Amino acid sequence: MNLSPKVSIIIPCYNIATHIKKCVISLLCQSMPDFELLLIDDGSTDKTLELLNVFEKQDSRIRVFSHTNQGVSATRNRGIVKAQADWLMFIDGDDYVKPDFLEQHLQYAEIGIWPISGMVNVSEGGIENKSEDFTKLIEKFPSGILNNENLFEIIVFESISSPCARLYYKDDLIKHNIKFSETLSYQEDLMFNLEYLKYIDQIQILNYFGYYYVKNEESSSSRYHVNFNHLPLLLIKLQEIAGKNKSLEKIKPFLFDTLLKKVSNSFHKESGNNFITKKKEMKELFNSMYFFYVRNFIYESSINSFYKTALYFRSFTGLYIYYRLYNFLKK
Known part of the structure; x- marks a missing residue:
């Protein structure tokens, strides 16, 4: 494997044996092949880890890690530490992406620029709908650029609540000690992104929907959160x-x-x-x-x-x- 891949893709995996194959295949088919794929098992009790080990043997770009169940934030934080590339991406193991997903984001990979793209929501029965909020954001800013004067527009359109469908510069995460909170159980992704936003000069909004978010039965906003004190x-x-x-x-x-x-x-x-x-x-x-x-x-x-x-x-x-x-x- 290339010792210096351009992108490290971090996927936390917990009991997703029925979904992870589709996710991994969508990444191995990328038009931009220079990446590493970090599959991190978070103490799964099904056959997830067994499948991850099979994937690792099939492709040298895949690295598998495992630990006792610690939660998605701790798992992503471990991925940040283990990543070898300058640029990082986070993907959830029950989601999948288009073949040009990495390529679309990497063309804007520059320090101080944060490339963000839209998501396609996949509901029961395979029904697909582009994110309405992100579509409105594109319509309001056809240039695709948000700078210091209008960075908050990304929050108005609720496009900063996920770490997926965007590209991060690893050195900024390490230098400023930016991590996912391991104590919060709600909006931990938002807090991570807000901390990263402090060191961003420009957000590049991509008129592109290449991330397929598969909706779960129980959303984060409807379930009870033990830690909601932020x-x-x-x-x-x-x-x-x-x-x-x-x-x-x-x-x-x-x-x-x-x-x-x-x-x-x-x-x-x-x-x-x-x-x-x-x-x-x-x-x-x-x-x-x-x-x-x-x-x-x-x-x-x-x-x-x-x-x-x-x-x-x-x-x-x-x-x-x-x-x-x-x-x-x-x-």
């Missing part, structure tokens, strides 16, 4: 990127949506927390800088009137009643 840090990171003279007004809808996810997570039916613990969580949230930053957006939102009132006046009792009814009606 909102104060999220606000700080965004303010660091914006600078003292820039407002975050444009992304208040995004910030508010994240606030709602935090609230709904606290009252999630799968949460094992008791009444007192939930009340404490809400008190901390209501007294946070994050809450007061987005509070004036509450009545501009489309949530129902009862929810708006309870949230605006920081009424734990109102929210408790609302979610008791909500979870009851969902049964």
Whole structure:
């Protein structure tokens, strides 16, 4: 294998024996062959590791690693350390890509430039739909360039919440100690990307949809997250990127949506927390800088009137009643 591949592709693998073959084949068929493929098993209990070892024997560009189950963030972080190339890509093992996927991104591989492309959502039955948000982003910026004046547009269109379908410069990750948080269970990818964005001069939006995201039955936004305590840090990171003279007004809808996810997570039916613990969580949230930053957006939102009132006046009792009814009606 080439000792200095152009790209290191990092794939965390956990119990994806039924999907990983399609993913790997789509990469081995790339029009740009100068890459290494890091397949990292995260303590799978099915035949995933067995399949990975077979792949490794079939192609010298493939390297397989394995460890006890530590989660996707720890697995990706290990991939960053093991990568030999200057440029990195992250792909999920149940997804797949077009044959020119690497080539499309590598043509923009330059320090300070962040190439980002669109995703095709693949739902049950194989139905494919291009990301609507990314399509709107392309339409708004036909030049394909976002610079320091409009970098936040990438957040407005929710195109920074995944580490896939983009290219990273490894030296920046190592130099600035940029890692995936191994304690967060929600928006850890967003936090990683925001940290990387601090060292980016220009985002290159590719009018290209070559990454096929296969939707799972249970999305990250709907399940219960044990660690959802990053909102104060999220606000700080965004303010660091914006600078003292820039407002975050444009992304208040995004910030508010994240606030709602935090609230709904606290009252999630799968949460094992008791009444007192939930009340404490809400008190901390209501007294946070994050809450007061987005509070004036509450009545501009489309949530129902009862929810708006309870949230605006920081009424734990109102929210408790609302979610008791909500979870009851969902049964």
